[in-house]
Amino acid sequence: MIVETFAVGALGCNCSIIVDPATKSAIVVDPGGNFGDIQARLTRLGAKVQAIVHTHTHIDHVGATAPLQSWTGANAIIHEDDRFLYDMLPIQAALVGTNLPDKCDLDGGLKDDLVLHAGGLQMHVLHTPGHTPGSCCFVAKLGAEQIAFAGDTLFRRSVGRTDLWGGDSDLLIQSIKHKLYSLEEGIEVVTGHGPSTTIGEERRLNPFVRI
Ligand SMILES: [Zn+2]
Ligand SMILES: [Zn+2]
Numbered sequence: 001m002i003v004e005t006f007a008v009g010a011l012g013c014n015c016s017i018i019v020d021p022a023t024k025s026a027i028v029v030d031p032g033g034n035f036g037d038i039q040a041r042l043t044r045l046g047a048k049v050q051a052i053v054h055t056h057t058h059i060d061h062v063g064a065t066a067p068l069q070s071w072t073g074a075n076a077i078i079h080e081d082d083r084f085l086y087d088m089l090p091i092q093a094a095l096v097g098t099n100l101p102d103k104c105d106l107d108g109g110l111k112d113d114l115v116l117h118a119g120g121l122q123m124h125v126l127h128t129p130g131h132t133p134g135s136c137c138f139v140a141k142l143g144a145e146q147i148a149f150a151g152d153t154l155f156r157r158s159v160g161r162t163d164l165w166g167g168d169s170d171l172l173i174q175s176i177k178h179k180l181y182s183l184e185e186g187i188e189v190v191t192g193h194g195p196s197t198t199i200g201e202e203r204r205l206n207p208f209v210r211i
Contacts, residue, residue, distance in 0.1 A: 001121065001142040004041055005190050009033025010098055011060040012193055016149060018121060018140050019047050025119030028052045028068065029138060029149050030192070035064040039071060049074040050118035053110065053125075055151020055192060056135040057082040058164070059092040059101070066102035077116075079127060080108035082134025085165060110136050126179045128153045130172025131160035137180060139187070146184070148199070152192035154180055156201075159208045160192070176209045 002019040013032030019025070026047035031038050042049060049072040054061055057078050069076045078086065085092070086106060093100045112127035124139040131152045138149040152160035154176055162169040180189075185200030203211045 001140065001145045001147070002045065003140070003147055003190075004045070005196070006037070006041070007193075008037065009060050009063050011096065013060040013063075014190055014192055014194075015064075016190055017041055017045065017047060018118075018123075018147075019045055020119035020121045020142060023119030024048050025050050025121060027116065027118050027121060027123055027140070028074075029190075030055055030061040030151065031064040031068045032059075032061045033063040035067040038064060038068060042072075051116055051123070052076040053116070053123065053136075053138060054078045054082075055137065055149060055153070056132040057085040057106075058132065058152070059089060059096055059098065061151065061192070062086065062089075063098070063101045065106075066104040069104045075107050076104055077107045077110050079110040079134030079136050081129065081166075082132050083108055085132060085134075088165070110134070128175035128179050130162060130168055130170075130175045132164070133166040133168075135160075135175070139183065146187050148180070148183060148187050148189045150180065150189050150191050154189065154197075154202060154206075154209075155191045155193065156195045156197040157206055159206070173209050177211070181209075181211055
């Protein structure tokens with residue numbers, strides 16, 4: 001499995017490109033900005049994007065979704081419980097002080113336990129509300145390889161804020177304890193901003209949510 005993670009946009013959202021090397025089928029997670037950079041990386045990788053998925057619909061995670069969707073023709077998917085946030089992108093843009101991105105038609109089909117397929121890649125969806133009502137984490141699998149994408153639910157030694165629209169700190173903690181900490185200890189976790197971590201490290205060392 002090829003995984004490229006890189007910061008995009010003014011807030012440094014981690015965008016990831018996941019590719020099945022055998023088929024070049026790919027999934028993009030959180031195209032939050034810098035469409036030109038995402039496009040150049042996909043072209044270099046020869047990636048055929050099958051789906052664009054979002055850990056949640058804060059503006060820093062969906063800022064380049066519209067151009068990526070129109071360039072690739074891939075389905076762009078969110079959890080339906082976050083659609084209200086996409087509908088209020090102008091308010092989000094004003095709060096962050098960024099330009100209003102183009103909008104596209106989003107599929108609200110992300111659901112807990114859903115598995116998306118792209119070539120040999122499997123993308124398991126975990127609904128993890130708390131940071132936003134429709135926040136999701138993903139576990140990508142190819143053969144024995146696994147890697148998780150936590151969005152703004154879990155950070156290295158920290159957790160996502162819950163003071164924005166629809167945030168809920170009790171739900172966030174339940175999501176981390178019951179959905180993320182039940183994954184295998186050794187799984188690498190790509191977070192929404194900043195460095196990656198592992199499930200085991202956070203179970204032992206996260207000051208906000210420990211087992
Ligand atoms: Zn967020
Ligand atoms: Zn974010």
